[in-house]
Amino acid sequence: METKEKNTVNRGEFLRSLGLSTSALMAFYCMGTTLSSCSTKDDDPAPATPTTPGGxxxxxxxxxxxxxxxxxxxxxxxxxxxxxxxxxxxxxxxxxxxxxxxxxxxxxxxxxxxxxxxxxxxxxxxxxxxxxxxxxxxxxxxxxxxxxxxxxxxxxxxxxxxxxxxxxx
Ligand code: FES
Missing domain, CATH: 2.102.10.10 (Rieske [2Fe-2S] iron-sulphur domain)
Incomplete structure (x- = not known):
């Protein structure tokens, strides 16, 4: 029973137990999911509309x-x-x-x-x-x-x- 509980430790607790910083933890989380899940709207690529001064x-x-x-x-x-x-x-x-x-x-x-x-x-x-x-x-x-x-x-x-x-x- 005790062994089973150890195996069900969540990923965050496990990584923290390794002494990783918060930023390192975020990197792990991002790697484990799609890149877009860690991006913000500001990271979205530029729209197709060109940037022509005045127009x-x-x-x-x-x-x-x-x-x-x-x-x-x-x-x-x-x-x-x-x-x-x-x-x-x-x-x-x-x-x-x-x-x-x-x-x-x-x-x-x-x-x-x-x-x-x-x-x-x-x-x-x-x-x-x-x-x-x-x-x-x-x-x-x-x-x-x-x-x-x-x-x-x-x-x-x-x-x-x-x-x-x-x-x-
Ligand atoms: S770059 Fe146009 S002539 Fe040299």
Whole structure:
């Protein structure tokens, strides 16, 4: 009978009997259960909504990585007037450019030379890397080095009413 009682000592009492601290005990408890049971709401991963200055509410979807697929509400987005020809902005890993006749172009923002974020030049309708001067055409091809590889072009789809732009890898 006595032996049975010893065997039914709960896990906390057993661990305490080993002289473990409270934090060490918590670690044991977490290991014994799922990780989420020991996390708080603050530990939850960031939501999919990107953090674009001045436009978080207007931009939804994934702006980074291989799964780029996001929408820009062109009326709600206030950081730049992307309905205006010649404007551009950076969204995660992309540069989105409003070109002539309500057309949009989206490309990878990182210069293929050393990764600097590129800019659009409306006067020459091309893309310039401010670091070492590489230039790209709007189809991503290199028009001047030192960059040797093209920028990646993403698919852009403007809604029928012209108020929402989708960018997709
Ligand atoms: S990083 Fe763009 S030209 Fe060097």
């Amino acid at each position: 978080t509410a207007a931009v939804t979807g994934t702006t980074m990585g291989s799964g780029i697929n996001f929408n820009i509400d062109l009326n709600a987005y206030k950081a730049k007037d992307l309905k205006k020809e010649g404007e551009f902005d950076i969204f995660g890993d992309t540069i989105v450019i409003a070109t002539a006749n309500k057309k949009y172009v989206a490309l990878s923002k990182a210069c293929t030379h050393q990764g600097t974020t590129v800019n659009y030049r409306s006067a020459s309708n091309d893309i310039l890397c401010p670091n070492h001067g590489s230039q790209f055409k709007l189809d991503g091809t290199v028009q001047k080095g030192p960059a040797a590889s093209p920028l990646t072009v993403f698919k852009t789809t403007l809604s029928a009413d012209g108020n929402s732009l989708n960018v997709k890898a």
